[in-house]
Amino acid sequence: MPVLALFSAVLVVTFEQLVQWRYGAAGLLGLLLLTVGIKAKSPGVSSAGAVLLALLVTRPAL
Numbered sequence: 001m002p003v004l005a006l007f008s009a010v011l012v013v014t015f016e017q018l019v020q021w022r023y024g025a026a027g028l029l030g031l032l033l034l035t036v037g038i039k040a041k042s043p044g045v046s047s048a049g050a051v052l053l054a055l056l057v058t059r060p061a062l
Contacts, residue, residue, distance in 0.1 A: 023056045030056060 020028045030052035037046025 023053075026052065027056050 016028065016031060019031050023030075030049045033049030034046050034053065035049070037043070037049055
């Protein structure tokens, strides 16, 4: 069980770093809003995070 918890923690941290590297601080904020909204069962907060992430992913390439 501790190995599974360690593996999932490493996976989450790696994913957060990837989002921050690819989408910057706005991506990290969107991911944070989405996570907090899901854990707090707040549809408004999680929707704001999801919309922010969707806007970052679908922005036109420069």
